Amino acid sequence: MNEMKINSYLRVLRRSFDITYRDIEAIIADFHAEMARGLKGEGGSLKMLPAFVDVARGSESGTFIALDLGGTNFRVLQVSLNGKGRAKVEHTEKFVIPKSVMRGTGAGLFNFIARSIQRFLIGHVDPKGKRRLGFAFSFPIRQEHIASGILINWTKGFTATGVVGGDVVKLLGRSLEDYGIRNVEITALANDTVGTLAAKSYEDPTCDIGVIFGTGTNACYRERLANIKKIGPRACGGSKRMIINIEWGNFNGFMTSEFDRMLDESSNNPGKQIMEKMISGMYLGELVRLVISDMIRKKLIFKGRKAGFFRDGFTTEHMSQIEDDRSRGMKMAGRYLETIGVKKANADDLRVLKRVCRVVSRRAARISAASLAAVVTWMDPGVRRRHTVGIDGTLYERYPGFRRTIRSVLGGLFGERKKNIRLVHAKDGSGIGVAVVAAVAARNAGQN
Numbered sequence: 115m116n117e118m119k120i121n122s123y124l125r126v127l128r129r130s131f132d133i134t135y136r137d138i139e140a141i142i143a144d145f146h147a148e149m150a151r152g153l154k155g156e157g158g159s160l161k162m163l164p165a166f167v168d169v170a171r172g173s174e175s176g177t178f179i180a181l182d183l184g185g186t187n188f189r190v191l192q193v194s195l196n197g198k199g200r201a202k203v204e205h206t207e208k209f210v211i212p213k214s215v216m217r218g219t220g221a222g223l224f225n226f227i228a229r230s231i232q233r234f235l236i237g238h239v240d241p242k243g244k245r246r247l248g249f250a251f252s253f254p255i256r257q258e259h260i261a262s263g264i265l266i267n268w269t270k271g272f273t274a275t276g277v278v279g280g281d282v283v284k285l286l287g288r289s290l291e292d293y294g295i296r297n298v299e300i301t302a303l304a305n306d307t308v309g310t311l312a313a314k315s316y317e318d319p320t321c322d323i324g325v326i327f328g329t330g331t332n333a334c335y336r337e338r339l340a341n342i343k344k345i346g347p348r349a350c351g352g353s354k355r356m357i358i359n360i361e362w363g364n365f366n367g368f369m370t371s372e373f374d375r376m377l378d379e380s381s382n383n384p385g386k387q388i389m390e391k392m393i394s395g396m397y398l399g400e401l402v403r404l405v406i407s408d409m410i411r412k413k414l415i416f417k418g419r420k421a422g423f424f425r426d427g428f429t430t431e432h433m434s435q436i437e438d439d440r441s442r443g444m445k446m447a448g449r450y451l452e453t454i455g456v457k458k459a460n461a462d463d464l465r466v467l468k469r470v471c472r473v474v475s476r477r478a479a480r481i482s483a484a485s486l487a488a489v490v491t492w493m494d495p496g497v498r499r500r501h502t503v504g505i506d507g508t509l510y511e512r513y514p515g516f517r518r519t520i521r522s523v524l525g526g527l528f529g530e531r532k533k534n535i536r537l538v539h540a541k542d543g544s545g546i547g548v549a550v551v552a553a554v555a556a557r558n559a560g561q562n
């Protein structure tokens with residue numbers, strides 16, 4: 115009896131999370147319309163932000179400091195480029211950003227960054243030597259130049275006050291001064307997707323798309339200058355193309371479920387980043403938690419417990435571990451849940467939980483594939499050319515089945531031509547990539 119009720123609940127859930135090929139065709143058409151609007155500066159859900167840089171040639175060289183800010187961690191790296199397509203991370207250090215800093219004041223955030231840079235310089239490199247620094251800033255920024263950018267709005271968990279509308283390069287520069295760091299010049303600012311594309315393009319000239327499937331999700335690609343109507347004719351270091359940061363996380367042409375709406379309403383940016391809330395690591399765990407809480411209320415899972423029992427702490431990482439546990443009793447998954455206070459889950463509960471995770475993660479992967487297909491077909495409607503897509507982020511790197519689903523949807527859409535789209539993992543692409551961007555900027559300015 116209960117089994118039947120569970121199955122019928124899951125059937126309805128699956129239907130409301132289903133993304134059919136027909137949906138995908140509609141998503142692609144909508145995506146193209148929004149891309150066109152964004153490039154003309156007519157508003158819409160896709161910001162289509164010019165990055166004021168094109169991909170690398172592979173001949174750029176030099177040593178740079180790179181900052182990578184945007185997820186739960188903040189990283190500082192020293193990267194050297196050998197001029198032959200090889201980038202080497204010479205030193206790297208990771209700093210955990212306390213929630214209080216992410217959600218405090220802008221000054222607090224940039225001082226935290228400046229202090230981390232100071233520690234890095236003292237610990238790893240000659241702290242007095244002159245350095246050029248590339249800043250990977252994983253949020254929407256409006257740029258007029260490669261070494262400046264105005265924060266349009268925060269996304270993901272950040273809300274630090276007094277930064278939106280300000281130039282983040284100036285804000286960081288001020289904090290560096292306050293900490294007496296005068297030998298470091300910020301020469302490039304780029305979104306993490308732009309960094310990822312730059313990093314891959316440094317070693318592979320066929321790379322023309324950069325994607326992040328991590329805490330947040332987004333993509334960038336190479337656009338013809340003539341198509342970027344909103345900035346008029348601009349030189350881009352002698353290149354006829356420029357990278358555009360799509361900010362695709364804000365796309366919203368989807369049917370959403372009641373759980374998506376609940377999640378959105380309780381988020382710190384309601385109505386924004388709708389696609390990101392259906393795809394990315396920051397939100398998938400919460401979506402599952404909302405479904406499970408509903409099932410507990412309907413007495414379909416974790417019998418005898420209150421809905422609040424499955425409270426905070428369930429993350430996309432847990433989903434990933436649950437989907438990974440293929441054993442019969444799912445003992446491993448049970449143990450992971452114990453660590454967040456979900457005690458004594460029985461095998462039946464765990465199996466149902468796994469099915470819910472699957473529904474949510476599968477939709478995420480199908481929407482991801484649809485968006486990627488939209489970008490490829492925007493650049494090359496017949497998918498005749500070869501496209502290498504540099505991808506980074508934990509979801510892509512580690513979530514069981516995520517890559518497979520993306521590949522299979524691309525196959526369903528393009529058949530044999532799918533082999534023209536090569537997906538490659540760009541590990542730590544944004545940090546390395548922003549050093550590449552700084553090197554491209556130096557080359558354009560005639561310094562290298």
Ligand code: GLC
Nearest residue numbers: 252253254269326330332363
């Ligand atoms: C969010 C940010 C975007 C970034 C992405 C991945 O969507 O708005 O700029 O690229 O997360 O980190």
